[in-house]
Amino acid sequence: MENHNVINTPIDPKKIKGWGIDADPKNDPTYPMRNRMNISQDPDFKHRPKSLQPEDTEVLRSIERPNVSAVFGTPEPPTGLSGLIRRFAFQFSENQYPHWLPLLLADRVNVVEGVVDDLVHGHIPNIFAEKGYKAEWKHSPQTLVLKMAAFTAVTAGTILWLSSGNKKKKPVKRSRY
Amino acid sequence: MLAMEYRGPKRVRAVQKPMPEIKHPQDAIVRVLRTCICGSDLHLYNGNVPDTRVGSTFGHEFVGEIVEVGTEVTKVKVGDRVIVPFNIACGECHFCRQGMFGNCHESNTESTAVGAIFGYSHTAGGFNGGQAEYCRVPYANVGPTILPEGMDLDDAVLLTDVVPTGYQAAEMAGIQTGDTVVVFGAGPIGIMAARCAWLFGAGRVIIIDQEDYRLEFARNYSYCEAYNFNEIGDPVVFIKKITDWLGADCVIDAVGAEAAGNALQTLTGRKLLLQAGSATALHWAINSVKKGGVVSIVGVYGPTDNLVPIGNMMNKGLTMRGNQTSVKRLLPRLIEHVQNGVLNPKGLITHRLPLEEVADGYRIFSGKMDNCIKTVLMPPTANQ
Ligand SMILES: [Zn+2]
Ligand SMILES: [Zn+2]
Numbered sequence: 058m059e060n061h062n063v064i065n066t067p068i069d070p071k072k073i074k075g076w077g078i079d080a081d082p083k084n085d086p087t088y089p090m091r092n093r094m095n096i097s098q099d100p101d102f103k104h105r106p107k108s109l110q111p112e113d114t115e116v117l118r119s120i121e122r123p124n125v126s127a128v129f130g131t132p133e134p135p136t137g138l139s140g141l142i143r144r145f146a147f148q149f150s151e152n153q154y155p156h157w158l159p160l161l162l163a164d165r166v167n168v169v170e171g172v173v174d175d176l177v178h179g180h181i182p183n184i185f186a187e188k189g190y191k192a193e194w195k196h197s198p199q200t201l202v203l204k205m206a207a208f209t210a211v212t213a214g215t216i217l218w219l220s221s222g223n224k225k226k227k228p229v230k231r232s233r234y
Numbered sequence: 235m236l237a238m239e240y241r242g243p244k245r246v247r248a249v250q251k252p253m254p255e256i257k258h259p260q261d262a263i264v265r266v267l268r269t270c271i272c273g274s275d276l277h278l279y280n281g282n283v284p285d286t287r288v289g290s291t292f293g294h295e296f297v298g299e300i301v302e303v304g305t306e307v308t309k310v311k312v313g314d315r316v317i318v319p320f321n322i323a324c325g326e327c328h329f330c331r332q333g334m335f336g337n338c339h340e341s342n343t344e345s346t347a348v349g350a351i352f353g354y355s356h357t358a359g360g361f362n363g364g365q366a367e368y369c370r371v372p373y374a375n376v377g378p379t380i381l382p383e384g385m386d387l388d389d390a391v392l393l394t395d396v397v398p399t400g401y402q403a404a405e406m407a408g409i410q411t412g413d414t415v416v417v418f419g420a421g422p423i424g425i426m427a428a429r430c431a432w433l434f435g436a437g438r439v440i441i442i443d444q445e446d447y448r449l450e451f452a453r454n455y456s457y458c459e460a461y462n463f464n465e466i467g468d469p470v471v472f473i474k475k476i477t478d479w480l481g482a483d484c485v486i487d488a489v490g491a492e493a494a495g496n497a498l499q500t501l502t503g504r505k506l507l508l509q510a511g512s513a514t515a516l517h518w519a520i521n522s523v524k525k526g527g528v529v530s531i532v533g534v535y536g537p538t539d540n541l542v543p544i545g546n547m548m549n550k551g552l553t554m555r556g557n558q559t560s561v562k563r564l565l566p567r568l569i570e571h572v573q574n575g576v577l578n579p580k581g582l583i584t585h586r587l588p589l590e591e592v593a594d595g596y597r598i599f600s601g602k603m604d605n606c607i608k609t610v611l612m613p614p615t616a617n618q
Contacts, residue, residue: 086408086553104327108259127341128258128373129361130350131360132291133360147344151345161284164281164285168241168281172241183247187247189244189593192594192598192603196601
C-alpha cells in the first residue's frame with residue numbers, strides 16, 4: 058500500500074442506480090428547526106465574518122476546528138497550575154475523556170488558586186457571605202444549623218483524630234473486589 | 235464596575251471589576267438594566283460545567299442600554315434599549331444562516347458542540363455575562379433587539395431565555411392538536427414550556443416536579459395538571475396509567491443534569507461524578523412517552539457521558555430532539571405574543587435583589603427557598 062491517505066475517493070451518488078428516487082422533503086424530523094442546506098448547495102459554507110478579533114490573549118482552541126472563531130471571550134486566560142492542566146486538556150478532542158476530566162480537575166485547582174490569590178492581595182474571602190448563608194439563615198435556618206453542626210462535628214472529629222496521633226496504628230484491611 | 239464573580243462551587247460574590255472593552259468592530263457595550271439567575275446557572279454555581287474559571291461573571295439573561303459601539307455596528311446605536319439573546323451568534327455562518335443561532339460557529343473557539351453563551355464558562359466561549367453593571371456584547375448587529383415601545387423591562391428580560399426556551403421546547407416536541415404533553419420540571423422553563431404547549435394545540439398538559447409550591451405555581455400559571463413525583467409512586471407507571479396505558483404523545487425534559495428523584499442517578503451522577511450529572515428526567519421522559527412519540531430536551535446535560543436508556547429510545551421508535559434555543563429566530567413571534575397578552579413572562583418573577591446580594595440570590599434560588607421561581611438582579615446603575 059502506497060497511499061496512506063485515510064480519506065477515500067468520493068463516490069458520485071448520481072451514478073448509483075436508484076439514487077434519490079424515494080427522497081421526500083417531508084421526511085424530515087428536524088422541521089421547523091433546520092432549512093435543508095447541504096454543503097453542496099451552500100458554496101458559501103466557509104464564509105467568515107470580515108473582521109476577526111485580534112488574538113492578543115491566550116485563547117485555548119478545540120482541535121475540532123481549523124481556526125479561532127471570529128470573536129471569543131478574553132477574561133481569565135489560563136494561568137498557573139490550572140492553566141497548565143487546561144492547556145494539556147486542549148490537546149485532546151471534545152470526544153475524549155482526557156479533554157473533559159482534566160478541565161474539571163483544573164477547575165478545582167483554580168478554586169484553591171483563587172483563595173491564595175485573595176490572600177496574596179490582602180483579602181480574606183468571606184466564605185459565609187459568598188455562600189449566601191445570610192439568605193439561608195433567613196429562609197431556612199434549620200438547614201443551616203444542621204450544616205453547621207455537621208461541619209463542626211467533622212472538624213472536631215478530624216482534630217481529635219489528628220491529635221490522637223498514629224500511636225495505635227490499626228492493621229490495614231485489604232480487600233480485592 | 236460592580237459584577238458578580240465566581241469563586242468556586244457554591245461561592246460567588248459581587249466585586250469591582252474593570253469595565254468591559256470593545257474587542258471586535260461589531261462589539262457593543264451594554265449597561266445592564268435587568269439580569270436574571272437561571273436554572274442553568276446552577277450547573278455552573280455547583281461547579282459541574284468543565285472550564286468554569288474562578289473570577290468569571292455569570293449571567294446570560296439580561297436587557298440593557300447600549301453605551302458604546304464598535305466601528306462596524308450599524309443596527310443599534312448608543313442610547314438604544316435592547317433585549318440581548320443569551321446566545322452569541324454571527325448571523326453569517328453556515329448554521330446562523332439556517333436560523334440555528336444557538337449553534338453559531340464563529341463565537342466559540344473552545345468547543346464545537348455548543349455555541350457561545352454569555353457568562354457560561356469557557357466551554358461556551360469564555361465570555362463574561364450580564365450579572366454586572368456593564369457587559370460586552372459581540373455581534374451587536376445580530377443578537378440585540380431593540381426593546382419594543384412600551385414593553386416592561388421585566389417582560390423583556392425573560393425574552394432573553396425563559397420564554398424562547400419554553401416555547402422551543404414545545405415546538406421541538408412536535409405537538410399536534412389534541413396531544414397529551416408531559417413536562418418534567420416545574421422550574422421557570424418547564425412552567426413556560428407547559429404554558430406554550432397550549433399554543434401548539436395540546437389537548438392535555440401535565441407537569442411533574444417534587445416541590446409543591448412550584449406545582450401550585452404551574453397549575454395557576456400554565457393551566458396544567460401538576461403532580462408531585464414523591465406522591466404518585468413511579469412517575470412512568472403513573473403517566474401510563476393516566477394515558478390509557480399508552481404513554482404521553484410528547485414529553486419535554488426541562489430538568490437536565492441536576493435531577494433529583496433517583497438515588498442511583500444521584501449517587502453516580504452528582505456525588506461520584508461517574509456520569510455527567512444525573513439523567514433521571516431523561517430516563518423518565520424516554521420511558522413515559524408513547525411508542526413513536528417525541529422527546530424534547532432543553533435540560534442541560536454535561537458533555538460526553540450519560541447513562542441513558544438509548545436502547546428503549548430505539549425499541550420504542552422515538553424521535554428525540556434537543557438544542558440550545560435560537561432566541562433570535564423566535565423573538566419576533568414571542569414579542570407579538572407578549573404584546574397581545576397571550577404570554578405574561580413577568581408573572582414568573584418572585585424575587586428581586588440588588589446585584590450586591592448576588593450570593594444570597596443564588597442560595598435562595600438553588601435551595602428553592604422562600605417559594606422562589608425566578609430571581610431578577612438589579613445592578614446599582616440600573617436605576618439611573
Ligand atoms: Zn437561562
Ligand atoms: Zn454564526
